[in-house]
Amino acid sequence: MNVVDTRVPDARAPLRLLKVVPTLLCGGTENQVMALCRSLNHGRTDLEMACLRRLGPFVKEIDDRRIPLAEYPIESFYSLNALAQQAKFARHLTRRRTQIVHAYNFYGNVFAVPPARLAGTPVVIASIRDLGLYLTPMQKRVQRYVCKLADRVLVNADAVKDWLVRDGYAPEKIVVIPNGVDVSRFSAPREPSRLRCELELPPDVPLVAVVSRLTRLKGLEQFLEAAALVGQRFPQARFLVVGETPPHDPTYLDDLKALAGRLCIGDRVIFTGLRSDVPALLANVTVSVMPSLNEALSNALLESMAAGAPIVATRVGGTPEVLTDGKTGLLVPAADVPSLATSIARLLDAPILAAQLGRAARQVIEERYSITRMAATTENLYRDLLTRHARKTERRGIRHERAARETHGQWLGTLTSLVDRPALPIAEPACSVHVVTDDAEFLALEAEWNETVERARIGHPFLRHEWLRTWWECFGRGCRLHILIVRRGGRIAAIAPLLSDTTRSYGISIRRLRLLHNDHTPRADFIVAEQPEESYRAIWKALCEQRDRWDVLQLSQLPEGSPTLDTVSSLAAEDGCLSGVWPSGDAPYVRLAGNWDEYYSRLSSKFRQNVRNRLSRLTRLGEPALETVIDGAALLGAREDAFRLEASGWKAEAGTSIDSDPAVHRFYALLAERASQHRWLHLLFLTVNGERIATSYGARYGNRLFLFKTGYDPAHAQCSPFKLLIYFAVRHAFAEGLTEVDFLGDAEPWKLEWTPTTRAHHWLFVFANTSRARVLHHAKFRLAPVLKRWRA
Missing domain, CATH: 3.40.50.2000 (Glycogen Phosphorylase B;)
Structure with a gap:
C-alpha cells in the first residue's frame, strides 16, 4: 500500500x-x-x-x-x-x-x-x-x-x-x-589549424558546419543546396555535416551524399559522423548553421553560442527566443535556400562582424542558459x-x-x-481530419504523402510531394497552407492539398480556399486512396466546420473522370451551397496502341511528308538523335541547356520563358533536383552531331510519358527541331512499351497534328452558404456569361 x-x-x-x-x-x-x-x-x-x-x-x-x-x-x-x-x-x-x-x-x-x-x-x-x-x-x-x-x-x-x-x-x-549548457565544456582556446589538419585541409580554409542528428526535419537538404550557392563565391570553403542517422531512417545519410553529388559539391562536403569533441569543433568552425525546418529549442544552437561560433539559423520554434537577429547571430526563414546562402556568405565576407556576433552569443549563454x-x-x-x-x-x-x-x-x-482478460475485438477506426498549416509539418509528410499517391493509383507526378512542395516554396508567397489530411486508423486515406488566400472577383474581396495550382501544374485534384465516399464526406465536413474562414472553394484543373467534380458538387448541394463549373483546356494525348509503324501510317500524308522533309534537312547537318537525361549529376548539368533552349526565340521576347521570372526559374531548377532523386523526371533533347537543338521536360511516370516546358534553337528553325524531337520521342515511347504520351496543356495545332484525342479539364467553384458568396456566384455564373454574349 x-x-x-x-x-x-x-x-x-x-x-x-x-x-x-x-x-x-x-x-x-x-x-x-x-x-x-x-x-x-x-x-x-x-x-x-x-x-x-x-x-x-x-x-x-x-x-x-x-x-x-x-x-x-x-x-x-x-x-x-x-x-x-x-x-x-x-x-x-x-x-x-x-x-x-x-x-x-x-x-x-x-x-x-x-x-x-x-x-x-x-x-x-x-x-x-x-x-x-x-x-x-x-x-x-x-x-x-x-x-x-x-x-x-x-x-x-x-x-x-x-x-x-x-x-x-x-x-x-x-x-x-x-x-x-555546461559552459565550462566550451572554454577551451581556439585551435583552428588543429581541426583543419585533422580533416587534411589547408589551415585557412573556411569551415561551415551543421551539428545535428541526421533527420529529415533538420533542413540538411536545404543546407546542401545553400552550400552549392555559397561554394560558387567561396570555392575554397568546406562544409561539415556532423551527426549520425537515427535507427528508423538508416538510408538518409546515403540520400544526403547523393544530393551533394548531384549538386556537384560532393568533394567539398565532409560527413564526419558522430563526434565526441563537439565543443572543440564548434570553437574552430567559421560559421555554424542551424537550418532546421522545425525545432523547439536546439541543443546545437545553445552549444554553438556557448562556443562563440558565428551562427546562421532558421527562424523556427524557440530559436528567436534565444538568438537575436543581427546581435547574436543571423536569422533566416525556414526552407529559404537563397536567404540561407546569403547569410552564410555574409559572415564569410565579414570576419569582424562574425566575431562580434559570436562573443555576444557566448555572453547570452553565460547569463541565461547555463546548465x-x-x-x-x-x-x-x-x-x-x-x-x-x-x-x-x-x-x-x-x-x-x-x-x-x-x-x-x-x-x-x-x-x-x-492483463488476464482475453483481448477484445478492435472496432473499425473512424475517419479523422487534421489541417496542416505549418510548412515543416507539410515537409514531414513526404514519405506518407507519396505512399498515399501510389495507393490512390494516380497516374501522373503532379500530386507527388516533391512537385507540390517545390510549387509551394516558389509560388506560395502571400498564401497559407490549408491541407486536409484524412486518416483511418492512423494511415492517410485522403489528402486535399489546399491553400488559403484573399483575392478580388467582380469588385468583391473574397476569402478563397484553392488547390496548390497555377499554370505550371498541368493537373490537380484531391488524393483519395481508400474509402472514397467516407473520405470525401470527411473532407467536406471539415470544410463546413471552417466555413466562416472561406467564401469560395476553387478546385482548378480537375481532369476528366475525376470523382472530385461530381462528389464535391453533390455534397455542397446537400448543405445548400451553390457551385459552378468552368471548362478548362483539353489536353491532347497519344494512345500507344499497336506499334509505331501502324500509328505513324494513320497520320496525314501531308504531315508525314513534312516530317520527312525536315528530317532530311537536319540529316544534311549531321546525325540526329534523341538524348534522354535521367541521372542526377548529368541532369543538373543538362538543365542549363534546357533553360537556354527554352528561352530561345519568341518566349524570351514575350517574357514567358523560364528565365523571365525568378520564381519560375527556381521552380524548374528545384524540380529537376528533387524529381531526379525519384528518377521520374527526364530531360529530352534532340541532338545533331552531339549539339542539343531542342528540348522538353518530360515525366516518365508508370507507363506514360508527359511532355511540358519545351523549346528549340531558332537557328535551326528551318528543320522544325521541336517537331522532330516529338517524332523521336513518340517513336521511342512505342519501343519502350509505354501506353500513352500526354502533351498536357491546351489543344494547340501542333499537338493535334499528332493526335485527335484530348482529355478535358474543369474548374469547380463552390460557394459558402452566405449572402456574400451567393452574390459572387450570381455575378460569376449568371451575369458574367450574359455580359460576355452581349459584348460578342
Missing part, C-alpha cells in the same frame, strides 16, 4: 525522484536529461531512472554513475504487455514511495503518467520538448489527455507552450524551463510542487489518505484483471 505522507517535506531531505525516458540514444532530450542528472545536487536528490528500451550510449554512463536504471520493454501500447509493464511500474513506485515522477516525450509520458498518478505518487510531471510534428492526430489527443493527469507540463520554449495552448492544454499547468541555472530552476520546481502537494494533503486530512490508498488498490486490481 502507498501511504500518503501528509507532512511538509524537509527542504534538506533528498528528493526521491524517478525520471522516465523512452530510450537513451544520443538525441536532444536525452542529452538534456543526462546534463540535468549530472548537475542535480546528489546530496539532495535520490535519483533513479526508467526506460522503455535499454538502448543508447548513455546507458554506460548511467551504470558508471551507479544510478538505478529499470527497463520496461514495450513493443506496442495496444498490447496487454503494455498494461503489465505499467502495473509493474506502479508497484515499484509504491514500494519505493517515490515522491516525484518526471517523464519525457510522448512515449515516456503515455507510459509513466497514468500509473504514477493512480499509484498515488505525490508529484507527476510530463515533459514535451518539441512541436510534435511526428505525432498522428490520435497520438496528440492521447498525450493531451495524459497531460491532464500530470501536475505540470514542462516545456523548453515559449513556442512549445504556445502550441500546446492552441492545442487545448491549460496554460496554468505549463512551465517553461529552457535547455541548459547550473537550469538544474537549480528544475530542482526548485520539484520542491515547490512537493510542498504544495503536502500542504494540500494536510488540509484534506486522513480521509484523503484513506481514499488514496483505496484508489490505488482498486486501480492495481483492475489493471491486473485487464
